[in-house]
Every structure is written in C-alpha cells, then in structure tokens.
Amino acid sequence: xxxxxxxxxxxxxxxxxxxxxxxxxxxxxxxxxxxxxxxxxxxxxxxxxxxxxxxxxxxxxxxxxxxxxxxxxxxxxxxxxxxxxxxxxxxxxxxxxxxxxxxxxxxxxxxxxxxxxxxxxxxxxxxxxxxxxxxxxxxxxxxxxxxxxxxxxxxxxxxxxxxxxxxxxxxxxxxxxxxxxxxxxxxxxxxxxxxxxxxxxxxxxxxxxxxxxxxxxxxxxxxxxxxxxxxxxxxxxxxxxxxxxxxxxxxxxxxxxxxxxxxxxxxxxxxxxxxxxxxxxxxxxxxxxxxxxxxxxxxxxxxxxxxxxxxxxxxxxxxxxxxxxxxxxxxxxxxxxxxxxxxxxxxxxxxxxxxxxxxxxxxxxxxxxxxxxxxxxxxxxxxxxxxxxxxxxxxxxxxxxxxxxxxxxxxxxxxxxxxxxxxxxxxxxxxxxxxxxxxxxxxxxxxxxxxxxxxxxxxxxxx
Amino acid sequence: xxxxxxxxxxxxxxxxxxxxxxxxxxxxxxxxxxxxxxxxxxxxxxxxxxxxxxxxxxxxxxxxxxxxxxxxxxxxxxxxxxxxxxxxxxxxxxxxxxxxxxxxxxxxxxxxxxxxxxxxxxxxxxxxxxxxxxxxxxxxxxxxxxxxxxxxxxxxxxxxxxxxxxxxxxxxxxxxxxxxxxxxxxxxxxxxxxxxxxxxxxxxxxxxxxxxxxxxxxxxxxxxxxxxxxxxxxxxxxxxxxxxxxxxxxxxxxxxxxxxxxxxxxxxxxxxxxxxxxxxxxxxxxxxxxxxxxxxxxxxxxxxxxxxxxxxxxxxxxxxxxxxxxxxxxxxxxxxxxxxxxxxxxxxxxxxxxxxxxxxxxxxxx
Numbered sequence: 001x002x003x004x005x006x007x008x009x010x011x012x013x014x015x016x017x018x019x020x021x022x023x024x025x026x027x028x029x030x031x032x033x034x035x036x037x038x039x040x041x042x043x044x045x046x047x048x049x050x051x052x053x054x055x056x057x058x059x060x061x062x063x064x065x066x067x068x069x070x071x072x073x074x075x076x077x078x079x080x081x082x083x084x085x086x087x088x089x090x091x092x093x094x095x096x097x098x099x100x101x102x103x104x105x106x107x108x109x110x111x112x113x114x115x116x117x118x119x120x121x122x123x124x125x126x127x128x129x130x131x132x133x134x135x136x137x138x139x140x141x142x143x144x145x146x147x148x149x150x151x152x153x154x155x156x157x158x159x160x161x162x163x164x165x166x167x168x169x170x171x172x173x174x175x176x177x178x179x180x181x182x183x184x185x186x187x188x189x190x191x192x193x194x195x196x197x198x199x200x201x202x203x204x205x206x207x208x209x210x211x212x213x214x215x216x217x218x219x220x221x222x223x224x225x226x227x228x229x230x231x232x233x234x235x236x237x238x239x240x241x242x243x244x245x246x247x248x249x250x251x252x253x254x255x256x257x258x259x260x261x262x263x264x265x266x267x268x269x270x271x272x273x274x275x276x277x278x279x280x281x282x283x284x285x286x287x288x289x290x291x292x293x294x295x296x297x298x299x300x301x302x303x304x305x306x307x308x309x310x311x312x313x314x315x316x317x318x319x320x321x322x323x324x325x326x327x328x329x330x331x332x333x334x335x336x337x338x339x340x341x342x343x344x345x346x347x348x349x350x351x352x353x354x355x356x357x358x359x360x361x362x363x364x365x366x367x368x369x370x371x372x373x374x375x376x377x378x379x380x381x382x383x384x385x386x387x388x389x390x391x392x393x394x395x396x397x398x399x400x401x402x403x404x405x406x407x408x409x410x411x412x413x414x415x416x417x418x419x420x421x422x423x424x425x426x427x428x429x430x431x432x433x434x435x436x437x438x439x440x441x442x443x444x445x446x447x448x449x450x451x452x453x454x455x456x457x458x459x460x461x462x463x
Numbered sequence: 464x465x466x467x468x469x470x471x472x473x474x475x476x477x478x479x480x481x482x483x484x485x486x487x488x489x490x491x492x493x494x495x496x497x498x499x500x501x502x503x504x505x506x507x508x509x510x511x512x513x514x515x516x517x518x519x520x521x522x523x524x525x526x527x528x529x530x531x532x533x534x535x536x537x538x539x540x541x542x543x544x545x546x547x548x549x550x551x552x553x554x555x556x557x558x559x560x561x562x563x564x565x566x567x568x569x570x571x572x573x574x575x576x577x578x579x580x581x582x583x584x585x586x587x588x589x590x591x592x593x594x595x596x597x598x599x600x601x602x603x604x605x606x607x608x609x610x611x612x613x614x615x616x617x618x619x620x621x622x623x624x625x626x627x628x629x630x631x632x633x634x635x636x637x638x639x640x641x642x643x644x645x646x647x648x649x650x651x652x653x654x655x656x657x658x659x660x661x662x663x664x665x666x667x668x669x670x671x672x673x674x675x676x677x678x679x680x681x682x683x684x685x686x687x688x689x690x691x692x693x694x695x696x697x698x699x700x701x702x703x704x705x706x707x708x709x710x711x712x713x714x715x716x717x718x719x720x721x722x723x724x725x726x727x728x729x730x731x732x733x734x735x736x737x738x739x740x741x742x743x744x745x746x747x748x749x750x751x752x753x754x755x756x757x758x759x760x761x762x763x764x765x766x767x768x769x770x771x772x773x774x775x776x777x778x779x780x781x782x783x784x785x786x787x788x789x790x791x792x793x794x795x796x797x798x799x800x801x802x803x804x805x806x807x808x809x810x811x812x813x814x815x816x817x818x819x820x821x822x823x824x825x826x827x828x829x
Contacts, residue, residue, distance in 0.1 A: 039529055039530075046525045047525055049485055108666070108667060108668070110487075110488035111488075113484050113485070113487055113488075125488075126485075127488045127489070127666055127667070128485060128486060128488065128489055128519060128520075128523035128666060129483075129485025129486065129523055129524075129525065130485075130525065131522075131523050131524065131525045132485075132519075132522075132523035135522060135523065135675060138675075139675070139676065249531055252525075252530065254483075254525055254526065255483060255485075256479060256482040256483045256526075312500065315481075315482060315484075316478065316481045316482055316500050317482055318478065318479055318482040
C-alpha cells in the first residue's frame with residue numbers, strides 16, 4: 001500500500017510553493033517533497049530579492065507603469081529572440097495578477113533597495129528578501145493544509161507513456177518509499193550545483209566554478225524527466241554566470257559575493273593581461289557576461305584592479321580588496337608577475353584619453369591604441385594603495401529544461417502533452433528564457449507558471 | 464579592530480549585511496548601517512541599541528546558522544547592547560553591577576525590603592505595625608511623610624543623575640558631529656517611534672518568538688508594562704500634588720485619581736511582566752543573549768514585585784496587614800529606583816537616544 005495524493009509537488013522554491021498553494025486552493029490534497037533540509041529549503045529563491053511583473057500604473061512601491069509590451073521588448077532583447085512568444089506573452093499577461101495574488105499568499109513588498117534604483121519602476125522587491133518570501137509562502141501552505149517534507153530526496157519517477165504514476169524516495173515517509181499522486185508538478189530547479197553534469201560541457205574548468213546557490217540544485221528530477229521521454233528545451237551547455245569573489249565558499253555564497261566594480265578599473269587574467277572591454281556597457285546590463293569571460297580564462301580566475309580613488313563608487317563588499325602600496329607589491333600578493341602587471345597598467349594608463357567621468361551614462365572616458373580597448377569610464381590607475389578583487393565564475397542557474405505549453409503541462413518527445421505532468425520554475429525557464437537574464441525574471445517564471453501548474457494539476461486531479 | 468570580541472563580531476556582521484541589504488525594510492538598524500561603510504565602537508553601540516530584537520532579520524536571513532557565514536544579528540546586537548550598558552554606566556565603578564545583574568538586583572531588593580520591615584518594626588511598636596489604620600494619613604503613622612518623601616526623592620534624583628551621566632557618554636560616543644544636540648523634530652519622531660514600538664514589529668508582521676510564526680504578543684505585553692509603569696508614576700505624582708498643594712493625605716478613596724491611576728498601572732505591571740517573562744522563557748534561545756537571563760528577568764521581576772505589592776496594599780490597606788505590606792511595597796519601589804541605572808531599565812533610555820540619533824540622520828540624509 002502506498003498513500004496517494006491528488007497533487008505531488010517536487011521542489012521547494014517559489015514555483016513549487018505557488019503550485020502547492022494554488023493546487024490546495026483548487027481543492028486538491030497536496031504533498032511537497034523538498035530535497036533540501038529545512039534551513040536550505042527553497043532552491044535559488046533563497047537568494048532572490050525581487051520579481052518583474054507588468055503593471056499599467058504606478059503602485060505604492062513601483063514608481064511607474066511597466067506595460068506588457070515593454071516587458072516583452074525587454075525579454076526579446078535579453079534573450080536575443082530565443083523565447084517562445086506565445087508562452088512568454090501569456091506569462092507577462094499573468095504576471096500582472098501575480099503582483100496581488102502573491103500578497104494574498106502572505107508575501108510583502110517594499111520599494112527597491114538602496115543601490116537598485118534602476119529597478120524601481122519595473123521590479124517589486126520582497127520585504128526581507130527571498131527567504132522572507134519563502135517563509136511567508138511556507139506558512140500559508142501549511143495553514144492551508146499542504147503536507148511538506150524536507151530531506152525528501154526523490155530517487156526515481158515511475159512514468160508510463162507520458163503519465164506520472166509514482167515517485168520513489170531515498171528515505172521512507174511514514175514507512176513508505178513510494179508516493180503515488182494523480183498529478184505531478186516538477187518544480188525542482190536546474191543542475192547548476194551538479195559539477196559532474198557541468199563538466200560534460202565545460203570539462204575540468206567546471207572544478208573551478210563557484211555555485212551561488214545551495215548544493216541541492218542538482219537537476220536530478222530534470223534528468224529523470226528527460227530520460228523518460230519529456231521533450232527538452234534550452235541550450236544544455238549554457239548557464240548564467242557572473243564574476244564573484246574567488247574567496248567565496250564553493251556553494252551558497254549568494255548575492256553578497258558579487259562584484260560590481262568592473263567598470264571602475266581593469267580586469268586581468270593570471271598572466272596579468274587584460275582580455276575584454278571593461279567599459280562596454282552600462283552596469284548592470286553587462287553584469288552577467290563576466291562569469292563567462294572569466295570561465296574562458298586560464299584557471300578560471302581573474303583580478304579586478306583599481307586604485308584608491310574609486311573605493312566608494314560601488315557598494316561595500318563582503319571580502320575587503322587586497323591592497324598594495326605599489327603595483328609590484330599588489331602583484332606579489334595576487335601571485336601575478338609584477339613586471340607584467342606593471343606593464344599592463346602602464347600601457348592602459350598611457351592609452352587613457354581625457355574625458356568627463358560619469359558612471360551613470362556611457363561617458364567619453366575611453367582608451368586609444370590598446371587591445372582590447374576600454375570604451376567608457378577609463379581612468380588612470382595611479383593613486384596608491386592599489387587594490388584588487390580576485391574573481392571566479394559564479395554559476396547562478398542553467399537553461400536546460402522541460403518543454404511546456406500554456407497550461408504548464410509538459411510536452412513529450414514528439415509533441416504530445418503529458419496527461420498529468422506539469423512543470424514550473426527554473427526547470428522550465430528555458431521555454432521563455434533561452435539565454436540572457438533580466439533582474440527578477442526567475443521569480444516571474446516561478447510564480448506565474450507555479451500558479452498555473454498548481455491550478456491545472458488540481459483541475460486534472462479532481463476531474 | 465574593536466575593544467571587545469562582541470564588537471568585532473558586530474563589525475563582521477555589519478560588513479556582511481552591508482553587502483546584502485535585503486533586510487533594509489525591516490527596521491531602523493539596516494538603513495542606519497547603510498549610511499556607513501566602516502563602523503567605530505560608537506557606531507556599533509548605536510546600531511546595537513537601535514535594534515529592538517524582533518528577530519525578523521534572523522528568520523529572513525539566507526546566511527543565518529547553520530550557514531557558514533553564521534549571521535545572527537539579533538543575538539550579536541543583544542550581547543553588544545548589554546555590554547554597552549556597562550560601558551556607559553555612571554559612575555564607572557558601578558559598571559560591574561551589570562555582570563551578575565540578576566543577583567545584584569535580587570540582593571538589593573531583598574536588602575531594601577528587609578530594611579523597611581526592620582525599620583518599621585524598630586521605629587513603631589507591634590501595635591502600630593500590625594494595627595488597623597484608616598483615614599487620611601494612615602500610612603504616615605508608620606513612616607512620617609516627610610521622611611518618606613525625602614528618602615524617595617533622594618533615590619529618584621540619584622537615579623536620574625546616574626542615567627543622565629550614562630546617556631551623555633553614550634550620546635557623545637554615537638553623536639557625530641561632536642557637540643551635536645538633539646533637535647525638537649527628531650525628539651518628537653523618536654517619541655512616536657518608541658511610543659508605538661514601531662521597530663518591535665518584524666517589518667509589519669510581528670516579532671519572532673518560539674517558532675517561525677510571528678506574533679505581536681511581546682509588543683502587547685511591553686505596552687502593558689510600559690503604560691503600567693507610567694500610570695503608577697502618574698499616580699504617585701498626582702498624590703504628591705494632592706499632599707502639598709491641596710493638603711489631602713493618602714490613602715485616598717478607591718474612586719480618586721491617584722488610586723484609579725495606580726490600580727490601572729498596577730494591573731499593567733502585573734499582567735505585562737508576566738507576559739514578558741513567559742515570552743522570554745519560551746523564546747528561541749538562538750535569538751537571545753542567554754547570558755543576560757538575570758538582567759532581563761531581574762528587571763521584569765522588580766516591576767512585577769512593585770505591581771503586586773502595590774495592589775496587595777490597596778486591597779488590604781484597611782487590615783492589620785497594611786503595615787508589613789507598606790514596608791514591602793516601599794522596599795520594592797526603593798530598590799527599583801536605585802537599581803534603575805544599573806539594570807535592564809536603561810534599555811529604554813539608550814534605545815530612545817538611538818532613535819533620536821536615527822531621526823536626525825534621516826533628516827540629514829533627506
């Protein structure tokens with residue numbers, strides 16, 4: 001005998017909880033299996049802080065309207081067209097209602113945080129951050145009578161011809177290692193914490209990647225689904241990566257290990273050579289390219305180098321900059337070749353053209369005659385102490401996922417919709433986000449498709 | 464590095480928090496932190512006293528234990544806060560009173576009550592001590608009014624002096640620029656923030672106590688305790704005015720203002736402290752400065768004792784128990800007064816000063 005629920009939700013982040021709540025509100029009995037222990041529940045939601053939703057007018061916390069069309073244009077731009085327009089427009093339309101719906105589930109908003117004013121019109125911030133949102137959603141789910149299990153690792157899914165039958169557990173729940181349910185919602189994220197899997201595409205370099213979220217985002221559910229006939233979507237070789245402090249822990253360093261100082265200095269590799277235009281575009285638009293750039297450098301390490309005049313231009317950092325009274329001393333501390341670093345900085349300084357510095361626009365401070373150039377915000381590095389942050393690629397999420405339709409229903413290879421399997425969140429983000437990223441998009445995908453998946457899963461179960 | 468281990472830890476946490484800022488909407492601590500990139504001892508003591516200990520930032524933090532970043536702001540600031548009381552105590556020779564505060568407070572309370580009982584017994588014969596006294600001036604048959612007024616005025620004035628000197632040291636340490644005076648607008652803002660316990664609210668949902676379900680219970684009990692304290696103070700003040708201005712002597716009939724105020728206040732001082740004590744015992748130890756159990760409970764107990772002995776005196780004032788009860792009540796109040804500058808009472812004073820400073824900083828930044 002195994003117990004049977006109407007809806008089984010696998011995962012524990014925003015998408016999973018929105019699905020569980022929506023399904024329960026739809027009258028279904030719901031079990032949530034979160035693979036992580038309670039403290040680490042919630043996958044990448046733990047580290048989020050805002051959500052991008054369309055809205056036609058300013059609200060108490062949003063400074064102005066953000067229309068569906070504008071949202072769509074932003075999505076089109078960041079993905080370079082790698083998106084499913086029907087699905088994306090559906091998500092954007094639904095996102096309007098999420099602004100209120102999520103508040104009804106206990107989540108509280110606040111205006112954009114200090115240092116994020118550029119998002120004040122488009123993004124709603126969670127009061128207290130992503131973990132505060134999770135706490136609210138879990139409390140609501142519990143109050144509604146959703147069963148929630150932690151450390152509940154799923155080892156196998158029993159699927160027959162696109163029909164979910166049961167999930168097998170590593171550790172039994174009430175003596176049972178098999179859970180049956182009428183519908184399945186897979187909301188278990190991507191595989192960014194699965195180094196072996198990353199190595200399939202990145203080789204040994206993946207050993208030097210730092211993972212910004214918990215070690216539990218291993219993509220095991222995604223793999224099971226793809227192995228059992230679900231159609232895949234998104235480039236398996238791609239992941240979202242930013243440059244984070246090389247001193248950060250291997251897992252779960254979250255947002256506080258990031259560096260937004262690239263535009264204020266130069267970036268060199270372990271040979272003390274520059275390798276990319278640090279002033280290409282307005283921060284944070286080009287924020288996300290630096291993880292990939294560093295990943296392509298030898299040993300996957302680089303150093304942001306600046307001088308003491310710019311220290312207060314960016315947010316205080318968790319790890320202090322490494323300092324040297326001379327460039328040679330700094331090079332010594334970074335274990336770089338002092339002669340090479342002095343040469344790189346001297347050449348850079350000589351190439352800096354006069355201009356008026358303004359980090360809020362594409363200013364006219366640029367270099368001339370060096371490769372690569374620094375096309376904006378180029379200022380000489382000449383005021384000791386000289387400072388540096390070592391950086392490595394910090395992996396946020398992966399793009400590979402399960403294909404879904406507007407009902408968040410998974411499509412099988414060949415295009416046939418699954419009878420009872422739905423997906424929401426990062427596990428299906430690749431449908432609308434083929435590449436790139438814009439702040440708050442992950443939470444939009446999670447909450448909108450979570451709610452849809454929960455609603456549809458409950459509808460299926462009660463028919 | 465700072466003078467103490469706890470300030471070093473507070474500095475580490477504020478560096479972590481300043482690079483995150485997810486909690487900035489929860490209370491005043493984080494916006495105040497964001498106005499700084501580096502933290503002096505005074506800055507950290509300021510932030511520690513600005514913290515109301517609601518616990519929301521701990522529950523909401525993705526880096527709280529067991530995470531290796533080990534971010535526990537409420538506990539760290541609670542310890543720093545308690546250490547700041549000793550650091551600013553006046554005279555410094557008495558700062559040690561904070562070390563084993565519960566013991567110190569209980570000894571002083573016991574000695575004080577014993578002194579009044581023995582004093583009454585020594586100065587009055589048995590018939591008077593256990594006699595039934597009614598009508599105006601009944602209390603003063605046991606202790607002359609002028610003696611009572613002189614003794615308590617002295618204790619009260621000493622408490623005021625010690626508190627003023629302590630908070631002055633605190634203000635100097637946290638108040639930049641040097642010589643900064645509080646302005647009326649900031650004081651008014653701080654009165655509102657303190658009066659409504661605006662930051663004992665988890666950013667809107669309530670405090671975190673024994674589990675992950677926030678409630679406003681502690682806020683309610685604190686309101687009861689604080690208003691009880693103020694009402695009792697008002698009762699005494701009105702009675703003093705009656706005595707000197709109108710020539711009307713205590714005890715007063717039940718419907719008279721001092722008794723009405725005192726009764727309401729007494730109820731607040733019984734229900735409030737019981738609620739606070741229960742909440743303190745049930746609260747998740749992760750959120751508490753566990754080594755300051757004595758200080759927390761000592762002050763709650765003193766307030767409770769004041770309330771209980773006062774109410775007992777009111778109920779039994781026309782019986783032979785009046786004499787001993789009056790001695791106990793006076794002993795409790797006397798001990799409360801003289802220990803005020805050296806116990807948990809000071810939290811309100813420092814927190815108020817921190818709120819004034821915060822209101823000032825907000826105005827300057829705006």
